[in-house]
Amino acid sequence: MKKIIQPVLFLAALFVFLQQTSCLAQLLMASKTEITIDAQNEQTNIISAGDHGILLLKEAKAEKGSTSKSISLQVLDSRLNQKALLDLAVDEKMDFNHYYTDKDFLYLVYSQLNSEKITAFKVDLRNLSIKTNDFYALPQVYYYESIALDGSLFLAGVKGKKGLVVKLDFENKTGKLINLHQNNLPAFVQHLSVIDDKIYASLKSSDPKDLNLYYQAFNNSGNTIEKGEIIPEDGKKILEGHFSKNSNNKVIVAGTYSLKKSVQPLGIFYSELNSNTQFYAFSDASGNATMDIKSKGNNEALNYININKVYAVDNKLVAVAESYDIVQEKKSDLKNLIIQDPNHQFLKMWAVNNMNYNDYNIHLFTQRMNDVAAYQFKSAYTFSIDNSGLKITNLDLEDQQNDKSFNRLVSMESDGIISVINRANGEVRKFNPANMTKTSSAKKIADRDGNFVAMQTAGASFWNDQQYLHYSLEEKADEKGKYLLTLMKIRE
Numbered sequence: 001m002k003k004i005i006q007p008v009l010f011l012a013a014l015f016v017f018l019q020q021t022s023c024l025a026q027l028l029m030a031s032k033t034e035i036t037i038d039a040q041n042e043q044t045n046i047i048s049a050g051d052h053g054i055l056l057l058k059e060a061k062a063e064k065g066s067t068s069k070s071i072s073l074q075v076l077d078s079r080l081n082q083k084a085l086l087d088l089a090v091d092e093k094m095d096f097n098h099y100y101t102d103k104d105f106l107y108l109v110y111s112q113l114n115s116e117k118i119t120a121f122k123v124d125l126r127n128l129s130i131k132t133n134d135f136y137a138l139p140q141v142y143y144y145e146s147i148a149l150d151g152s153l154f155l156a157g158v159k160g161k162k163g164l165v166v167k168l169d170f171e172n173k174t175g176k177l178i179n180l181h182q183n184n185l186p187a188f189v190q191h192l193s194v195i196d197d198k199i200y201a202s203l204k205s206s207d208p209k210d211l212n213l214y215y216q217a218f219n220n221s222g223n224t225i226e227k228g229e230i231i232p233e234d235g236k237k238i239l240e241g242h243f244s245k246n247s248n249n250k251v252i253v254a255g256t257y258s259l260k261k262s263v264q265p266l267g268i269f270y271s272e273l274n275s276n277t278q279f280y281a282f283s284d285a286s287g288n289a290t291m292d293i294k295s296k297g298n299n300e301a302l303n304y305i306n307i308n309k310v311y312a313v314d315n316k317l318v319a320v321a322e323s324y325d326i327v328q329e330k331k332s333d334l335k336n337l338i339i340q341d342p343n344h345q346f347l348k349m350w351a352v353n354n355m356n357y358n359d360y361n362i363h364l365f366t367q368r369m370n371d372v373a374a375y376q377f378k379s380a381y382t383f384s385i386d387n388s389g390l391k392i393t394n395l396d397l398e399d400q401q402n403d404k405s406f407n408r409l410v411s412m413e414s415d416g417i418i419s420v421i422n423r424a425n426g427e428v429r430k431f432n433p434a435n436m437t438k439t440s441s442a443k444k445i446a447d448r449d450g451n452f453v454a455m456q457t458a459g460a461s462f463w464n465d466q467q468y469l470h471y472s473l474e475e476k477a478d479e480k481g482k483y484l485l486t487l488m489k490i491r492e
Contacts, residue, residue, distance in 0.1 A: 027426075027428065027441050027444070027445045027446070027468075027490050027491075027492060028445070028446055028447070028448065028490065028491055028492070029445055029446065029447050029448070029453055029488050029489070029490060030467070030489045030490065030491045031079045031080045031488070031489040032080065032486065032487065032488045032489070033076065033080040033081070033486075033487050034484055034485070034486050034487075035056070035074075035484075035485045035487065036476070036479075036482055036483070036484060036485070037058070037338070037482065037483050037485050038481060038482050039338050039481050039482065039483055040480075040481030040482075041060060041061050041481075042058045042059060042060045042061065043058070043059045043096075043340065044056060044057070044058050044059075044338070044339055044485070045057040045058075045059075045096070045099075045339065045340065045341065045342070046339060046341075046459065046461075046469070046471060046487075047099060047101065047106065048101070048461045048462060048463055048469050049101055049106060049125055050101070050103070050463065050464055051078070051464065052075075052104070052125035052126070053075060053076045053077045053078050053080075053083065054075075054076040054080065054463075054469060054487060055073055055074065055075055055076070055106065056073070056074040056076070057071065057072075057073055057074075057096070057099075057108070058071070058072045058073075058074065059071050059096060060072075062092040066092055067091065067092050068089045068090065068091055068092055069089065069090060069091075069092050069094075070087065070088075070089055071087070071088040071089060071090065071096075072085060072086065072087055072088070073085070073086040073087075073088060073123070075125075075128065076487070078489070079489070080487055080489060084128050086123070086128060086130065088108075088121060088130070088132070090110045090119050091110075091112065091117075091119065093112045093114075093115075094110040094111060094112045094119060095110065095111065095112065095113075096108065096109075096110055096342055097109060097110065097111055097142075097143050097144075097342050098143050098144065098145075098146055098155065098342055098343060099342070099343065100146045100147065100148055100153060102148040104124065104125050104126050105122060105123065105124060105125060105148065105151075106121075106122075106123040106125055107120060107121070107122055107123075107146065107148060107153045107168075108120065108121040108123070109143060109146065109153070109155060109168075111141070111143060113139070113140060113141075113142075114139055114140070115139055116136045116137055116138050116139045117134055117135070117136055118134070118135040118136070118137060118143075118155070118166065118168070118175070119132070119133075119134050119135075120132065120133060120135060120153065120168050120170075122151075122153070122170045131170045133168075133170060133173045135166065135168050135174075135175035136175055137157075137164065137166045137175060137177050138159055138164065138177070139159075140159050140160070140363075141157040141158070141159045141164065142157055142158055142159075142347055142362050142363075142366065143155050143156065143157040144156065144157065144158070144343075144345070144347045144348050144351060145189055145190075145191070145192055145348070145351070146192070147192040147193070147194055147199060148194075149194055149197070149199055149220050150197075150220040151170060151171060152167055152168060152169045152170065152171075152220070153167075153168040153170075154166070154167050154168075154192065154199055154218070154222070155167075155168060156188075156189035156192060156201070158188045158189075158351070158362055159362075160361070160362065161186050161206035162179075162186045162188075162206070163180040163186055163187050163188030163189055163203070163206070164177060164178060164179055164180060165177075165178040165180065165189065165201065165218070165222075166178070167222040176222045178218065178222055178224075180201075180203060180216065182203060182205050182210075182212075182214045182229070183205065183210075185205050185206055185207050185210070186205075186206040187203040187204060187205050187206060187214060188203065188204055188206065188351060189201050189202070189203060189351065190202040190203065190204060190240050190241065190351050190352055191240070191241070191242055191243070191352075193242070193243040193244070195243060195244075195245060195251055196245075196251070197219075197220065198217045198218065198219060198225065198226075199217065199218045199219075200215060200216075200217050200243040200251065200253075201215065201216050201217070201218070202214075202215055202240065202241040202242065202243065202253065202255070203215060203216055204351075211231075211232050211236065211237040211238065211260050212229045212230060212231050212232065212238060213229065213230040213238035213240075213241045213253070213255065214227070214228070214229045214230075215227070215228050215229070215230070215241070215243075215253060215273070226273075228273055228274060230253060230269065230271055230277055231277070232257050232260075232269070232277075232279075233257075233279055235259065235260055236257050236258065236259060236260060236266065236279075237257060237258050237259065237260040237261075237262070238255065238256075238257050238269065239255060239256040239257060239258050239263065239265060239305075239352075240255045240256055240306075240307060240352050241253045241254065241255035241269075242254055242255055242307055242309065242310040242319070243310070244310040244311060244312050244317070245312055246272070246312045246317065247312055247315045248272075250272045250273070251272070251273050252270065252271060252272050252273065252310075252312070252317070253270075253271055253273065254268065254269065254270045254271070254307075254310050254317055254319055254385070255268070255269060255307060255310075255319075256268060256269070256305050256307065256321075257269050257279060258300065259298055259300065262300060263304060264294075264300045264301045264302070264303065264304060264305075265282070265300065265301045265305045266281055266282065266283075266298060266299060266300055266301075267279060267280050267281040267282045267283075267284075267285075267390070268280045268282075268319065268383050268385065268390060270317060270385055278385075280383075280385060280389060280390035281299065281390075282299065282301060282390075282392070283299040284389070284390065285383075285389070285390040285391060285392045286388075286389065286390070286391050286392075287384070287390075287391035287392040287393050287436065288392075288393055288394070288436065289381065289392045289393055289394030290392065291323075291381070291392060292323070292378075292379075301323070302323075303323045303324060303325045303378050304323070304324050304325065304326075305321050305322070305323055305324075306321060306322050306324060306349075306352055306406075306407060307319050307320070307321045308320040308321060308322065308407065308409045308410070308411050308420075309411050311411075311413045311418060311433075313413060313416050313418065313433045314416055314433045314434045315386060316384050316385065316386045316433050317384070317385040317386070318382055318383070318384050318385075318418060318431070318433050319382065319383040319384075319385075320380070320381075320382055320409060320411040320418060320420055320431075321380070321381050321382070321383060322377060322378070322379070322380050322381070322397075322407075322408055322409050323377075323378040323379045323380075323381065324375055324376060324377055324378055324406075324408070325376045325378060326369075326373050326374075326375065326376070327373065327374045327375075327376045327402055328372055328373055329372055329373075331374065331402075332374050332401075332402050332403045332404045337404065338473055338483055339458065339459060339471070339473065339485075340404075340405075341405055344405040344406050344407045344423075345366070345370075345404070345405060345406060346365075346366055346369035346370060346373070346375075346404070346406060347362065347365075347366050348406050348407065349369075349375070349406040350362070350365055350366070352406075370404065374402035374403060374404060375402065375403050375404065375405065375406055375408075376402050377397075377398070377399055377401070377403075377408045377422075377424065378398070379394060379395075379396075379397065379398055380394070380395040380396075380397035380398075380408075380409055380420060380422070380429070381393065381394055381395060382395065382418070382431050382433075382438075384433055384436065391436060393431065393436055393438060395420060395429040395431065395438055396429070396438070396440065397409070397420065397422050397427055397429055399422065399424055399425050399427075401424050401425070403424060405423075407423075408422055408423055408424055409421070409422060409423070410423055410461055410462055412462055412465065414465045414466075416432070416433070416434065417430055417431070417432055418430070418431045418432075418433065419431075419462075419465075419466075421460055421461065421462060421468060422460065423459060423460055423461060424457075424459070424460070425457050425460065426445075426457040426460035426468065426470045426490070427440075427441065428440075428441040428468065428492075429441075441492070445470070445488070445490060453488075455470070455472045455486060455488070456472055457470050457471070457472055458471055458472050458473045459471050460490075463489060463490075466491060466492050467489060467490065467491045467492075468489075468490040468491075469487065469488070469489060469490070470487075470488045470490050471485060471486060471487050471488065472485075472486045472488075473485055473486075474486070
């Protein structure tokens with residue numbers, strides 16, 4: 001009898017083991033290409049475009065005496081083969097400060113700080129046709145956030161204490177300036193979301209003593225159709241808010257709150273618009289992780305918290321967030337400065353978490369942070385809210401890299417599972433809100449034969465569902481200022 005039972009028990013144990021380990025993500029290299037970039041004479045940006053592949057935007061330094069500078073958009077297909085090379089041009093003094101991808105379209109935004117002119121491109125990724133136009137807003141505006149609706153781009157920026165949104169209409173070649181005010185004071189945009197063919201903007205007042213979070217909804221014409229506010233508990237302040245829809249198909253806003261003179265959160269708030277707001281303290285939360293909180297005071301988080309995105313999954317509200325700190329007098333790696341992403345600079349950090357609480361001179365703040373500070377990622381969390389309260393899960397994404405860019409995480413929800421990727425090193429975590437479990441993947445990448453690929457990841461992002469883009473940079477020993485850029489399509 002023993003000879004029969006033991007193999008059965010062994011097979012049963014093996015089955016359980018395989019069931020447990022099968023959920024662990026395995027990263028495999030699907031395709032790879034190598035491109036030489038000239039860091040001395042051009043600035044390179046990498047943009048992931050989903051089904052349409054990858055785009056390399058290279059901006060050449062303007063020649064002496066020239067009034068314009070050349071831009072090339074190198075389009076790589078889903079196998080990383082070159083599909084097309086598009087040539088663009090802008091005024092010599094204009095800077096590339098924002099991009100947005102919306103399924104079949106890529107929007108590129110250039111502006112000059114001392115001019116009211118915006119030059120924007122709309123690239124149809126299906127046939128690579130391009131629409132370009134000059135729009136006009138205000139001078140001295142720093143742009144940092146955008147979203148598309150019905151083919152137009154809504155671009156948020158700040159000028160001193162004045163927040164604004166500019167609608168860029170490529171069909172009619174017109175721009176519309178939308179000024180933002182709350183209680184007769186200017187306000188600035190934190191986040192933009194499209195829900196039910198409307199744009200929802202979370203706003204903070206330019207008055208640093210204003211503790212509320214405001215929201216404003218626009219239609220596709222850029223007209224305001226709804227306004228409201230989230231009022232914190234006594235002695236508290238709302239830091240940031242994100243929009244989503246819950247299981248009842250209602251628009252909700254969720255985010256972080258703190259003490260009124262702090263920028264380090266006490267917990268999470270949740271509210272259906274025009275309804276009561278619920279506050280959940282980190283110190284009261286359950287789950288398989290606890291926040292790092294200060295031992296004294298009012299149980300504040302030890303570090304700053306940035307929410308990446310809010311999802312309504314499995315009758316729960318799930319927020320993906322990261323903990324970070326600002327490290328003074330430390331520079332990031334040279335390799336990280338070669339590939340710069342204008343969408344994740346320190347200016348966005350200011351808008352999200354009131355980092356510049358008492359000083360709204362955006363120019364000085366941005367310059368100071370770029371000169372003396374680096375962004376230090378600490379850890380990644382999910383905050384899950386349902387009838388039982390707040391639960392916290394530590395996703396165990398950690399790295400010691402100091403970077404100039406803000407917002408280390410990128411997340412995506414598919415079939416009830418939330419995938420999270422660390423942009424700095426390509427690590428992936430998957431979170432199942434139904435049972436509050438997470439799976440992990442190794443940093444190591446294997447080729448199709450199962451051999452380890454020796455590559456130091458310098459950057460990563462989503463490509464498509466279950467597919468990722470990784471890249472590495474290696475300085476060429478025999479060519480000063482030139483780097484070998486290795487792009488890899490990764491799948492699980």
